[in-house]
Amino acid sequence: MSSFFAVAVKNQELILSSLSRHLLICALSLALGIIAAVPAGIFLTYRKKTAKAVLAVLGVINTIPSIVLLGVAMMIFGLGVYPAIAVLFLYSLLPIVRGTYTGILDIDPKYLKAARGMGMNRLQILRVVQLPLAMPAIVTGIRLSAIYVISWATLAAFIGGGGLGDVIWMGLQSYNFRLVIWGALPATLLAFLVSWLLNRVIRLTQKHISREVAQ
């Protein structure tokens, strides 16, 4: 056991820098994903035919194993962190677009009728009614994306993107399984933490809604 921690101490610089790199890659890809996918999801609710096509294409992308997409990205953009971020960004799109799109379309039409009846315009309906009511579905999508991104980010190291995958890879190559764990464990804990946090956020948005409905 002591040697387990000794490995960590010995490689602390590598582990810490890999962890911060991992966080950076994940945060950046997820942020880009949210910025692109939420508005796209909203837009698609006005264009249902386009929506089908877009969701199908994103579905195909998410069907392809990530290491394959990483390989393709590497071929096109070369080694480095940017191709990795680009691929993770692509993966994050589907859950968020789908969550936003179905979240908005699943809203009981009576609320929209009421909102229109009060004389709200489209933008007001979106802001006051649709987005708050769809929020649990949107955050559920974001949570799913976050889990994907954190998971696949461990593979980014293999195309030179860095992150906790570096620790794992070095450990594997030197048959130093203790070091491998120091890559795998932080990644797992990060995934648990983010998943737990976003679950809390989902519950908060739901409470918010039930209170609104109760009034």
Place this chain on the structure above:
Amino acid sequence: MNWPSVFSAVLTHLQITFFGVLLGCVIGLPMAVLLIQKPKLSHSVFAVIDLVQTVPTLAMLIFVMLLLGLNNRTVVVSIALFSLFPIIRNAYVGLNSVDRGTLRAAKGIGMTQLQVFTKVRIPIAAPMILAGIRLAVVSALSIATTGVFIGAGGLGMLVWRGIQTRNTAMMLSGAVPISMLALMLEYFIERIEKKLTYYK
């Protein structure tokens, strides 16, 4: 291009996927049936399999590897673990989604509990159960690809060697079959799901 090696990689890949999802079904489907009987258990079971689902793929492979070693078995077990969530959840929801009136009628006309399951609940839930298996298969293909990092065979090997040696052709000889397999299996299972809802 080395066609025989691509072909044997496809076979290995399919084998790993098949046995992984099969193991997932063997554990998951009876578990779902159990949860229907004991709904109080469902909350904690779902919390656990959700947590399992959250573990990054590579990390899971590594944890299982520490127990089972660097080989295909590790990948099979990892796939089974990741399959639990979609399989159990879909089967549970599907079996529970059978209309209460239908169940009351089934009991009322004198079906035994076993008959209610085999003649009513399972046929009605079949498309949803299969949808769960489909999700498991698609993610299993991806996990099997990642398996290359802990020494497993399959198409991931070709992709990885291609990346390492900057050999585009080799990388594609793995990437294209994987993507085709994923898309084709997803399409075919979906077709069967549609066939199972013939009565709607």
Place this chain on the structure above:
Amino acid sequence: MVRFENVHMSYGEHAVLKGIDLHIEPGQLAVLIGPSGCGKTTTLQLINRLITPTEGKIFVNGRDISTVDPVELRRGIGYVIQEIGLFPHMTVKQNIEIVPKLLGWDEQKRSARSKELLKLVGMEERYLDVYPAKLSGGQQQRIGLLRALAVEPPIVLMDEPFGALDPITRESLQDEIMTLNKKLHKTVIFVTHDMDEALKIADVIILMKDGNIVQAATPKELLSHPANEFVESFIGKQRQAVGKLDTVREVMSARVVCAPDDTSVVEAVDLMRRQRVPSVFVLNKEGGFDGQISIKDIQSFSCTGDEMISRLANKQIPTVHPEGSASEAFKIMMQENIDELPVVDGDRVVGIVTRRSMVTSLAKVVWQGEAHE
């Protein structure tokens, strides 16, 4: 046939049934009725052991059912429920034949049985291979009924079976269940909350309140000698609508048989025979009222069978509005010497006034009048 001896049922502290004694004779159509929470559905579900009493004994066919295997018991008792509960993944044929199949009947016998049953409710054989999703609510409940009758159980339990159906379909299914009860000599135990339904179909009405039987009597007795004020008010509350006979709506029957104007004469005759009516209303392409054609008209015309009924229809027949005066309608029928008067709202047929519907409505008021004396 079915006997309850001091049956109690409670969930924890909450007593649902407080000592039920009940005897239903073979061949009777018994209706359990009462306000919600009175225990009528509980009573029904005790009979096929979907629930078990806390205390007391229940006998079916002389056997104490606590000694009978529930599965075996249920296979000998038909069960029809409000939610219908047809199996969505099975065809009409498979649904009807499920219990025979569980009992191991061979294909030939099963198939003959399902065809015979379908005929019983006037549905064609082509429905055999249809899935329930394609049937109307009324058709689904007919199949639900046939499924319950498949192995000729001597007893049929019906739990608000027509509660979710529209009034016209409900009326015709009530007629069918009465006919079946008489024709097949089934003991039918029927739960409802609708007093009109109970008075129409019951041989004996069992009125319940708070887990007790308040009165068990024939409809006539119940109306003429209500046991107490509760019975009186329960009948009264439910029947205020028919208490006075001012408008046509109160004396009409909502059960009308219509046919589109391109129906052939043969089909129209067939329809009348199946529905046991002497005439049908003709509807134009938009579904609006466009005359009436009676069996007498058809007999008196010389026409070929495949001629369309639109040419033969009597478009001059007088009609009345549902909110029109009932006595006016009566006068028209007397003056014109007609047996049937269509009730039309806009161009929609909403009902029919017949001599029978008038007499029935009158009789109900007269009976209730006696009850108050």
